[in-house]
Amino acid sequence: MQPFVLISLVVFGLIVVGALIVFVIWMRRSSAEASLDDDLHPQGYWIGIGISIGAGFGVALGLVFDNLALGIAMGAGMGVAIGSALEQRNKDRIRPLTEQEKKMQKWGVALGLLMLLIFVGLFAFLLFIRGR
Numbered sequence: 001m002q003p004f005v006l007i008s009l010v011v012f013g014l015i016v017v018g019a020l021i022v023f024v025i026w027m028r029r030s031s032a033e034a035s036l037d038d039d040l041h042p043q044g045y046w047i048g049i050g051i052s053i054g055a056g057f058g059v060a061l062g063l064v065f066d067n068l069a070l071g072i073a074m075g076a077g078m079g080v081a082i083g084s085a086l087e088q089r090n091k092d093r094i095r096p097l098t099e100q101e102k103k104m105q106k107w108g109v110a111l112g113l114l115m116l117l118i119f120v121g122l123f124a125f126l127l128f129i130r131g132r
Contacts, residue, residue, distance in 0.1 A: 009122065017115060024108060040095040047083035054079020 058075015062068035087094070097105065 006126065013119065013122075020111060020115075024104065024111075040093055041090070042097050042101055043094055044087075044097075045094070046086035046090060047080060050081070050083020050086060051076050051079040054082060 054075040054077070055072055056075065057078070058072040059068065060071070061074055062071020065071055
């Protein structure tokens with residue numbers, strides 16, 4: 001398979017993933033309930049913040065150690081620890097998830113697993129094609 005075709009497939013996949021992320025964020029904001037206090041955060045909010053910040057630092061660690069995957073994993077692990085500490089620190093300002101948020105969370109997990117299966121299948125297909 002030509003390199004430009006592979007690059008095109010990867011770029012197309014990233015565009016699709018980006019569009020889905022924008023759609024999910026748009027749906028969350030449009031379905032926000034006005035009755036909820038802005039000072040309260042949903043359950044798991046701080047852990048998500050910690051993971052995203054930790055993964056960002058993990059990229060820098062991975063570049064330093066010349067192993068990007070290991071750096072991201074280490075950063076995400078540190079982010080879980082930091083996010084858990086923040087979750088405990090702000091436990092008086094955490095509210096349970098609404099039904100809409102639970103539904104969006106289930107759809108997010110299903111969509112993530114579907115994307116994982118698509119990319120693993122594409123990777124296996126490309127390995128099979130190159131093996132011939």
